[in-house]
Amino acid sequence: MKRVEVRLSITAVAPLLDLIKSVVDDLRVNLAVPLALSDSDAELATVWKEDLLESQRDDCDRLFSLFDQEFFTEGVVAFDRDNAEPVLRACAALRLRFRQTHLAKVPDETLEALEASTSMSDLDETIQKAFACFLFLDELQKIILKYLDPMAEDDDE
Amino acid sequence: MIDPVNHTHSEPSRQDAVETMSPRGWRVVFLNDAVTRMSYAVMVLRKLFGFDEPTATKHMLEAHEHGRSVVWVGVRENAEAYVFSLQQWHLSATLEPDETS
Numbered sequence: 001m002k003r004v005e006v007r008l009s010i011t012a013v014a015p016l017l018d019l020i021k022s023v024v025d026d027l028r029v030n031l032a033v034p035l036a037l038s039d040s041d042a043e044l045a046t047v048w049k050e051d052l053l054e055s056q057r058d059d060c061d062r063l064f065s066l067f068d069q070e071f072f073t074e075g076v077v078a079f080d081r082d083n084a085e086p087v088l089r090a091c092a093a094l095r096l097r098f099r100q101t102h103l104a105k106v107p108d109e110t111l112e113a114l115e116a117s118t119s120m121s122d123l124d125e126t127i128q129k130a131f132a133c134f135l136f137l138d139e140l141q142k143i144i145l146k147y148l149d150p151m152a153e154d155d156d157e
Numbered sequence: 158m159i160d161p162v163n164h165t166h167s168e169p170s171r172q173d174a175v176e177t178m179s180p181r182g183w184r185v186v187f188l189n190d191a192v193t194r195m196s197y198a199v200m201v202l203r204k205l206f207g208f209d210e211p212t213a214t215k216h217m218l219e220a221h222e223h224g225r226s227v228v229w230v231g232v233r234e235n236a237e238a239y240v241f242s243l244q245q246w247h248l249s250a251t252l253e254p255d256e257t258s
Contacts, residue, residue: 031244032247033190033244033247033248033249035244036188036249036250036251037240037251037252038252041252044237048241048244051241052241052244052245055245088197088200089245089246089247092193092194092197092246092247093247095192095193096190096192096193096247099191099192108191111191138194141194141197142194142196145194145196145197145200149200150200150204151200151203151204
């Protein structure tokens with residue numbers, strides 16, 4: 001099975017994990033994307049919400065399992081075909097939730113400019129940290145989509 | 158996963174992933190958001206609907222530019238299953254009756 005190991009800076013990433021964990025906890029009870037069903041679909045929405053939350057929790061747990069002993073000793077996280085999709089979904093959910101909560105006051109244009117420059121010196125400290133998480137999760141998605149795109153043909157079988 | 162009949166969960170069949178199906182159908186409308194990476198959205202649309210890359214990219218760009226893109230039309234049960242799957246991948250989507258049919 002194809003496996004991609006990524007060496008991360010422990011000193012850069014470890015300080016972000018507490019904040020990411022707090023958003024993971026938030027996602028245990030709140031959907032990253034609110035259900036967009038009409039009032040007549042209330043019963044359906046109730047059933048879906050529980051199942052979507054369960055799926056969201058499982059995905060976030062898979063993401064957090066990357067930061068194990070190997071990460072804290074070697075700085076290495078590993079992706080493969082088994083964890084690629086759950087981690088992609090978890091990163092998507094977390095980025096959306098960061099945008100709705102910690103980064104809610106940052107205008108879209110500012111966020112886009114920041115993503116282009118990655119310079120955070122103008123932001124206050126709490127927003128800087130949230131934005132660093134936002135970028136880090138985006139980087140994880142980029143790496144997975146580049147090396148383990150679920151739609152790419154398998155080249156390891 | 159949605160079982161379209163019982164409103165429990167099973168992913169829709171790829172065989173159903175055609176852009177237009179029966180008359181009097183329901184639309185699956187993919188909605189834009191300003192956060193999600195475009196390449197991620199394209200990958201998900203390909204995976205769920207069986208689109209080729211240009212078709213998925215066309216829908217992603219339509220949603221990006223116009224706020225929404227109709228990605229599937231067909232029977233309600235399957236449309237619900239697609240909306241659920243999109244939600245599972247954290248892409249905003251809604252269901253609406255196809256007024257043109």
